[in-house]
Amino acid sequence: MKVVLTSALFFIVGSLVAQDYYDKARSYFNADNLDSARHYINKNLNRKPNAEDYFLSAMIHEAEGKNIRALADYEAVIQKEPDNIEAYFQKGLIYYNTASIDQAIKDFSYVIENQRGSETKAIYYGYDPSGEKGTFLTTLQSMIGRVYQYRGLCYQQNGNWDQALADFSEAFEYEANADLYINRSQLYAKMGRESAATADLKSAIQLDSTNYRAWYNLAIIDESVQLPPELIADEEFAPMLNLVGANAYESGDYSAAAMYHTKAIEANPEDDLAYVSRGKALLRTGAFGQARRDFIKAMQLEPSRTEAFYLIGNSLFHEKKFKDAVGFYEQYLSIDAQYENVWFNAAMAYLSLKEKEKACKYLQNAQRLGMQKAIEMLDKHCSSQ
Secondary structure, three states: OHHHHHHHHHHHHHHHHHHHHHHHHHHHHHOOOHHHHHHHHHHHHOOOOOHHHHHHHHHHHHHOOOHHHHHHHHHHHHHHOOOOHHHHHHHHHHHHHOOOHHHHHHHHHHHHHHOOOOOOOOOOOOEOOOOOEOOOOOOHHHHHHHHHHHHHHHHHHOOOHHHHHHHHHHHHOOOOOHHHHHHHHHHHHHOOOHHHHHHHHHHHHHHOOOOHHHHHHHHHHOOOOOOOHHHHOOHHHHHHHHHHHHHHHHOOOHHHHHHHHHHHHHHOOOOHHHHHHHHHHHHHHOOHHHHHHHHHHHHHHOOOOOHHHHHHHHHHHHOOOHHHHHHHHHHHHOOOOOOHHHHHHHHHHHHHOOOHHHHHHHHHHHHHOOOHHHHHHHHHHOOOO
16 A cells, blocks of 8 residues: 555656646746756656647747757657647648648648647647747637638649638638738739739738738739838838839839838948949939939949949930940940840940941940840941941
């Protein structure tokens, strides 16, 4: 009788110690102290680990960027509890974020098919569908809409757009959030349904008026959209401004493009590409001197940005400073002789300087590189040579 009591006592004490180690590991994990969390959970893993221990160990591995080890721990969870849908969900997240799409679909499908009636055991620290690592606290039962959303994203990457759309629509039955509207809008855009994409992005903005992704994607689809001043002034949005500016440039709104690039430069004055992009937009507005200053600044920041040579040449050409323009065209061609536009522009400058022989030679080079317009100019100016 005494031996039985002793064994029972050892079991109780061991269980209490294991729970204490788990609680400490969990507390350190929540505080982002991963080394201490790993120290205490390893104590349990070296004893008689249960599914809960493996699950926490897997999450610590994920936070450490050790996805392979995390997957092994989630598989260990499933071995101990074959119906643990949380482990399948977490596995699906890893496969989704590492582009193992087919396996992610299998895991998310398992969750969707088996989530009804199951008992949720875990609190989640996961990844948002936007791709940003989140620290949201929720149970699987309350986030089944997100599972549909993830699987929809997987189907979209696989090119199965109809199934992706079906999953996004199913996700709306559980929760309508800004990310879901944005993700469906991107699918609509791929499908050529721009009006539906625009409507979804506007719905996302109604839910979250400062959502960067929503405003950015709306500006890309609809170049007439005016971004709110407070968003443009937000430093966190600054990296997107150059892309919005590039879109405005392509749509022909050069003043807006210059404005967006200006805001990007204000946020990061060392961004040489932003100066080049703004300079190109300013060229189109006729602000040749300002454009030239931007190109010079870009080269000061990044001497390898040699495209600035021919862009400076273009600014001078527009001001009819043909001799100066030729000098910069020649500098560029000494580095890269494969850009037909520079040969052509230099030829036009030489024609303006009455240097027909050089002009015809440069037009021939532009023709050799495939420029159709150079053929027309050769016929017009050089047919007698």
